[in-house]
Amino acid sequence: MSRRILVIEDDEKTAAFIAQGLKDEGFLAETVGDGRDGLFHATDRAFDAIILDRMLPGMDGMAVLAAMRAAQVTTPVLILSALGSVDARVSGLTSGANDYLVKPFAFSELLARLRLLLARPTGGPTEETVLRCGDIEMNLLNRQVRRAGQKIDLQPREFRLLEYLLRHQDRVLTRTMMLEGVWDYHFDPGTNVVDVHMSRLRRKLDDGFDPPMLHTIRGAGYMLGTLT
């Protein structure tokens, strides 16, 4: 069954662009252009995720979110905002949003984040000691990584990155998602810092092994997994 996404966005072009993009990816998207209607839809019907613009006519995005959470609606919410400053983002996340994306954004970025939101486990985090993907095995206790039984030496920072990739395997991860997830970095350093990390990790992980596990997704980011 297709996932249902509610898009609350007053800018018609942006709303249409998001809705079209979501439909192309097989989602069922519904758009509303006003805060009050948005809140009505959010509390009335069951959506799998909500994309919410921060600045809305009628009712501010943050007020919609607060009212939703107060009404026990736990649907994951991704905030879209032209307010890029750090403080606006922090206050967005502390007031009940699950993720925050600053305009302008690439659709691929929105899609990757949305997929991660939809995949979010409902229960508490389970304590794993070994992470696996294909023939890659990461032992979190003795901090050893093996591929096809062969030990791979990783620097602490490479270990950290691979752990994040393993925890989100088979999903497209954008550069900013990795900066946020691995290093708690919330702005774009503007240089290809992530690409350099990935090419180094790829050399250690994929060189001499088959099939390649670390993939570059053109125009979007990276993905760890066995492509099928």
Next chain:
Amino acid sequence: MLVAFLLIQLTALGVGLFAMNRFASQLILSDSREEAAEQLSVLEDYYETGGMALLQKKVAERLRQPGRSELAILIRARDGTISGGGLSGWPATVTTPTQWSILSVQLPNITHPIQIGVVTAALPHGGAVLVGNLLTDERRLQRASETAALAAIAVGTCFAILCALLMLKLLAGRVDEFTEVAQAVQAGDLSRRWTRSEAADSFDRLGAAINAMLDRVARLVEELRMVTDSMAHDLRSPVTRLKTTLEQAFAATNDPKARDALATAIEESDSLHRMLETALDITRTEAGIGRDQFTRFSITELLNDIADVFGPLAEERGLTIHVEAQGPLPVFGHRELLQRAVSNLVDNALKYAAGGTRLDLSAALMGRFLALEVCDNGPGIPAASREEALRRFARLDKARTQSGAGLGLSLVRTIAHLHGGEIELAGAPDGGLRAILRLPIADTSQNGTTPRNFH
């Protein structure tokens, strides 16, 4: 302040006592003079009724009388002969008539000269009469009054000091209320106000004026926040649409030339967005927005994270990043902005340190400051251009194509200011650039430096 109070009080006291003293002496002396004048007019009356004979008789009687008040009575006849007694001769300096004249005379049975006050009157047929009063008693009284005045000054001084101290304490208490408000506002608490007192004095008026001023400042900051927010909204929405359109075009074509051009255009729109964002961040940071997001965190951890993020990129450019910091070095500040400040410094070093081999990140406590250093051994920036490098939209290397590069250091400076600190660009010993970010250390005793904050 205390000295000024004392001076004013003592001057007032001194002037008062001096005036009192002068007044008392005048009063005492004028008593003496009036007595003498009275005696003189009695003598003149005798002359008028009985002529010289009666006058001389009465003077002789008077001089024999015990307990008389005057010292000397002299009569000068028309021919210049002197009769009467008390003085050896008619004093040369005294003219006739005279209202009151004080002179010093030597009496035969006293060793030192004594002072007398004399009045004289001319007699109708050419003679003259003089009455002289001894002033010794009066002088003694005057001196007593002076001593009393000195004692009064001594006691008064003690009281003056006490009053001054008390007044100073009262004043300081009132002034401190304003200092506290000013410091709180300076530290970023724009909602802090002076609490009104009941007294309708000038302090109350000052407080009301300061509160009105702070209201206005708070309103302006709020307006600025709204303007920057709506500007961000207004400018970013078209940029979003621009990027969206470009992405759609990119996805719709397979022509490699068109895709290359579109990819470049998408990159440029990203740069535009980054510049816009940085410029807005500078404005917001300059206005002190973000102080409410201050937390306590470890600078050492922050430096290690940055070294982690930039490590591979630096190595690719031939530089090795070293972190040097002892202990967790907790600071109270805006974590993400400081992360951004240090990242900008590192990014700047990576861009301009071509040919360098080392990039050192260090942090250390220097008295009341935490000094955060990013130091490289590249070509550095000439001393004359360093201040220019910190200015907004400054671009030292005109050939650079990296968009928004001119904003990075300017943002670092505003972030430093937000924390009450400063950024300084200096030359490294081996010729590279040394950027020093100095942050004041807040009082660590109240927030604690327990290691549980740092895992």
